[in-house]
Amino acid sequence: MDRYAVIGHPVEHSKSPLIHAAFAQQTGQQLEYGKVLAPLDGFAATVAEMQAQGYSGANVTVPFKFEAYELATELTPRARQAGAVNTLSFVGQVIRGDNTDGVGLVRDILHNLQFPLQGQRVLLIGAGGAAEGVLGPLLDASLATLSVVNRSVGKAQAMVARASAVAVPLVAHSFDALPGQVFDVVINATSSGLSNERLPLPSGLFATDALAYDMMYGRETPFMQYAREEGVARIADGLGMLVEQAAEAFYIWRQVRPDTASVIAAMRAS
Template identity: 35%
Template sequence: MKQLYGVIGCPIHHSLSPLMHNDAFQQLGIDAHYHAFHVEKEKLPAAIQGIKALGIAGVNVTIPHKTAVIPFLDEIDEMARRIGAVNTIVNENGRLIGYNTDGPGFVRALVEETKTDIQGKRILLIGAGGAARGIYFALANAEAEQIDICNRTKSNAEQLIEASDVSVASHAYSLEEAEARLSQYEIIINTTSVGLYPDVEAMPLSLMNMNENTVVSDIIYNPLETKWLKEARQKGAMVQNGVGMFVYQGALAFEKWTGIFPDVERMKQVVIQQLGGATC
């Protein structure tokens, strides 16, 4: 019987996860199908029960459910519990177990694509949502020297730092405060959806005070190069889009579901080809 997998989110029409995972299933000869499920916030509890009732083998979780989904799961992996966000669910004989592959996927992509060593680096994260949580913990585990967080609502950044149990120097800032201090950072990462298609003219933060040779990363992959990344590149930064993180977090989820780590280069090319361009 064909196994069913999927992704739940709202909105979900932009997701390339079905294309990427279904290609991997086909390549590996696995009898399975991956589907995108649009789930409104108020329907999340029913959707989780539906995963059990329908015997769905595993799902990814995206905006806005990564934190909200936790109370409805049977078990949470230790790292996902510490992060406070889940992006991958494995159905083990009717028990739903939550994991977070966002952070490890991001760090692996950042290191491989920019040849940057995280250890000892001063980093600024923009945003304090579910993706930021995973990335924050993974960067701390990679021994960053300092990880500051800025957010439109400063208190949310403060709460993320206060709730964490990692031993890394961290400060919370408003967007304006972070913009004034931008020259202090060697790596700047946008973890928000600002600039995501179709709102492609929006930018999460001014780069006026950024130093040349700063690594600037945006977890958005549609468009391949956001207006913010384009400006960063023009100012002399090394830029990275969200394709690598998207592919690696998906590959790690795929491995948890099937026990097989897929061909990440093939997955990356599938995504880039669908988006109609070359990765930056």
């Protein structure tokens, strides 16, 4: 039976095994999907061991997405653009690296939330691995403008500078530049929710009928509370993105596209 796993540190909390088990059952695919805790200084050795054991592929989570990018012997264009890898396929000695986070976010917004991105003014908050992963697919979604803000503004500027031949107006700035600006979609790609910290966001940031999207899932974050205080009606967490990025990885490995709506609904119910 084909074997896959999510590699991380920590990894115990990962919902990926549950999601892939649901996909496998739904599509009749025979596979095993587990969790592998790699030592912080032992990502490459863990991958080599998994290849030796006959694994077919792996998902990669915190903090190894950049190391996975370095380790891959082949990269898809979207992984190259992101500079980070969350999906590995082992084909003989080849390690193929892909990044499905961005397509997962865009599919969740367009198909699950039924919120259009075309022609919208979008604010992306954060310049870490998650933000890097979604920048390219957002730029491909025919936005009106894309602004990136980050606490360490140099990281946002470097991220924007790496995006080449962009048709969408793309700017990077600090939180200080936000007062007076208005956006149709605001995406929180920071980990501030993990530490329950409030972002320095001004009042009046959201257009009428705007979407506030937090990539974190599992609980109400200070960003979601802020959006509620601002009167935003459409507030989403990152559970749909999580399931959609997994579905894309499943498709890469199995060439079968699972139904995601039923899996998202089941996970919300539990």
